[in-house]
Amino acid sequence: MPALSRSRFYLRSFYLWNLGLPLLLAGLVFLMFDMTKIDIAFSNLFFDPVSQTFPLDQSHLFEKITHKWARIIPNWTAELALIGLLLSCVWPLFKGQRFPRGKALLEKIRLAPLLRFTARHRRDLLFVVVAFALCTGAIHYLKSHTSVYCPVETTQYAGKIEHKEWYQNFELLKTAGEGRCWPGGHASGGFTMLALYFVARRYRWRYSKAVLHGSLLLGFVYGTTRVLQGWHYMSHTFWAGIVVWLTCLLTALLFYGRARLEQPVLARTEPGPDQSAALTAVADR
Template structure:
């Protein structure tokens, strides 16, 4: 067992979880920060009333993870077509697909079948984890609580947590919008599988996207800052466990290739998903 791999990939997020719990959940920092964004005279979060800000940061921003998930799903479905075509047995069909320029796309999808299915499953697992935590903690958003003109009481997630049944109507912890950005971390694990030298850029870009998504909702009064950190921690762990199931530790811990090096062809990295 490579303790360094597990210490880095599990140890750091778990340490971050402990830090977030102590710094935010056990103090009033979240409330103090949201107080700075709240206008007590109008009893509103001013940015929550700006239609364009809401559209830009909440509606349009969903395009990135939504399109990524849709592309992965389409790729996963296409990945099973080329083996079914089997040009050796159906040469006329194979020739038709070559002439129509569809064959290269189908071959690419088939070669990366495991990756497309991984992204689909990772997105689904992340979404499921976040929805489970929301339902089983029943935390209301700041704007819904009596602290900021709402009707619901402010309650910390650990005071409401129920493992085996839903805790109530609240659905604010962890940050759902932030988790949408963080799910792009699934692409980082695909890049690590191929030892791509830009994998670090994907990692930091995905983290930045999640923090931007989460922070915009904090500014509008629909989340506390700690909700974003918790979303990132849970999504990372969900993506990591899914990646280990699909690729294995040995592949994920290989060093990133340098510019003069080339990754191995996809066919040599692992057998197709359907044959395993």
């Protein structure tokens, strides 16, 4: 395949999967969930009409494991990225012949390799921090501007508020109300790990798809556990994933540019001469 044709193929493939697929899923979720009663039918499976509760919502152990402890993964990822970003500013201070004693001390206590690593990946660390922040901001914006109440808060499940879909309350420029349930916040915490997938794409890491699938699975598990407790509908999880995916994509395009992200991931075999040349060209951009 000619180089130009191959480039166009990878470009179409990248946007097909990373932009087209989330938009297609958005349309399907809207038609299958928001326009039907599937959400309620699914949540009914976990609601006890006798006690008028979601039994798993009464389990402190389930709450601790699936809601509180589970936050460790995205929280620590964001914190480590922020710490790494701050550390990335340290090594350039020792560039050249400045502070030779300090530089020697860092080498002696074996902190120099870590500082060099963070300095080399400063853009990636900044991307992860910004992507996490923008994803969180997008989710909070949608929560406050749609004012959707959680199932346990609605009359459908012994609550006091009438159930409404997100598009019935949507306000672009002002807070729509007190509801804060759409999209799924806990699910979005797992989905924000998608930022790591785009870092892996930048370096054409052959396990980037594993990072993608793992991030999607984590967000899906996070969201589903809240559905079982009556604090979200299933569609809230899907919407959280779609919003986070698109936010991470746009942020990655801003940070890395289209050319780096559209490159195919590395094969498991050693690259040939043509592949090696291509890798060198990408690394030099």
